[in-house]
Amino acid sequence: MTTIHELETPALLLDSARMERNVARMEARARELGVALRPHLKTCKSADVARRIPSALAYGITVSTTREAEYFAAHGFRDQLYAVAVAPHRLARLAALVRDGVRVRLAADSADAVRWIDAAAGREGVVFEVMLEIDSGEHRSGIEPARPELVALARELADGRTTRFAGIYTHAGHSYGAPDVAGIRAIAADERRAVCTARDRLAAAGLAPPIVSVGSTPTATHAATLDGVTELRAGVYVFQDAFQAAIASCTLDDVATTVLATVIGHQRAHGRVLVDAGGLALSKDRSTRALDPARDCGYGLVFDASGREHFTSLRVADVYQEHGVIESRDGSAIDFGRLRLGARVRIVPNHACMTCSAFPAYQVVAGEELAGVWSRIHGWSGS
């Protein structure tokens, strides 16, 4: 196959030139902020993508599942932060990685987890490096920086014969809900302040954290300063998506991953164009629904097959398992001649992480030319 017109649809397209631009921009951003960049590979789940991220090679990576940890370790990415509170049953698999020389830092935010980790390390004959998670205001997970157990747990890790206190990290996921760039910047300041407060308390107790880590694509993009922070984590920036464009992390011209779909139906009387990318291909992520109606992208924005022309009056208004319903977003009439039956369109999804997960591979494109296929992993078990 040489062009996208020969692909089965729906297909996941990856514009590698855009991706490399996004990657370079965040590398420069981290340098400007004076921090290391530890890209989160839960978005791409692909060694082919990871190999094109300088910081992933030179510094380290972030992962969110044991499967990702094992997969990326097998592909040579051996400095990792597993940024989800660990569960006890995972520790045997993670110990095997440690024994193999992989530096995989575990995450914990409870005394129970610290105890599991310590016990498993003893059983497995390894030393686990552990990061404590800080809650910087989202209240999803982590320890609030002023809580007494923060210092107690760090001390337990530092004093343990089979554990090491590796640092602190936070994720200001509530930046996704900020109303505008000023709001994101304020949350970025909160995020930095939370880890700096935690760091100061720990340092005063003789437990200065080696790593002080923050990040999310919006706060990484808009933070005014990261003084006191040592590393930045972000993942979506590699691909970007309609949500990130809507909240000014990027423009629509930066979005690297899109879904190629074929027009399979017209319902002229009802102002609808049907495509063969539905809820499985696009995901049912509706994150832009939380924004004002002008920025609500439905289930995706519609471009021509080349990706150059944005049909600004359209969006994917509804999805079924294998059907996407394109409707007008502004009441204007649909030009059915531009979306004739059998034609192809590119759809910019709300949320790259969710959409990419539906596909077993990336079709790498330069315009309408196919340049290759990059693999990605799926699921949680296996290796």
Next chain:
Amino acid sequence: MTTIHELETPALLLDSARMERNVARMEARARELGVALRPHLKTCKSADVARRIPSALAYGITVSTTREAEYFAAHGFRDQLYAVAVAPHRLARLAALVRDGVRVRLAADSADAVRWIDAAAGREGVVFEVMLEIDSGEHRSGIEPARPELVALARELADGRTTRFAGIYTHAGHSYGAPDVAGIRAIAADERRAVCTARDRLAAAGLAPPIVSVGSTPTATHAATLDGVTELRAGVYVFQDAFQAAIASCTLDDVATTVLATVIGHQRAHGRVLVDAGGLALSKDRSTRALDPARDCGYGLVFDASGREHFTSLRVADVYQEHGVIESRDGSAIDFGRLRLGARVRIVPNHACMTCSAFPAYQVVAGEELAGVWSRIHGWSGS
């Protein structure tokens, strides 16, 4: 592995006893209604499941992608309805199936599609059997039964040297939005009336459709009569889910597929329990949001690991990629002792089709015992 407690989480559990009960119930329902049952296998995407559905073996199946058509054909399911309007680029792959003796009926609802099918059949040296889709009120796809093109297209198919008119079908997907059982029954009546109107018009023109097909799990469950219909399609019924329970297609005790998750965090001050099943594992389907608040299941309902005890005051209120946030749904305090860190829970998802697609296999269970692994397919390309 012998019990679910040894599984990596999140894991997709399939209670095969419940599944077989659901299967038997719909087989009996079809007999009672006097129609053939053509199960839709887009929900399970599994030959191991399909082999346990008598009608799939004895009569035929419904599929929604070319990949499903090829996969099930390779596993011996050779009487198929591909119930999504066909796109031109798929016809070469479908012709290969026809040449191989697979009876795969294509779907069309436009003159363009009939022309593509005819041209491709000539090119490929096959005869394509084609069903015309009828719009029974959802206005997603299909031809309204009174439209003149219905008879014209049926005639074109019947007269073509390389096409055969195989019948008509409709899907009353809007039954999912009915307020109650009476509403579903009314939509089931509309669904039947639409195809009967179409059938009568076609018969009057000498084009009596061999197959008259309707179906959705809600209308299949509640239709008062299917007089005039020859076959029934439904898919979700095999597994059922929280949405089907909420609209009275089943009870929660019938739900066969659940997600096993591990408790990885407590945010006691915020009334939250974190589990390691997030948006990727559960999907972001929020179909029960459209119901009244009492029936809104969030992203899923929470049971103990055995599946026997329903924590009726809880639901998965929010999801991130790998985190699910369980909160109280009625303001009552969470019993953190019942959901201790490291414990496991079963989550009943909103929508089985979406949730199952995240997993590469089913862990077949009888209570907490593991009875085997059943495979399923993922994606659109390959074979």
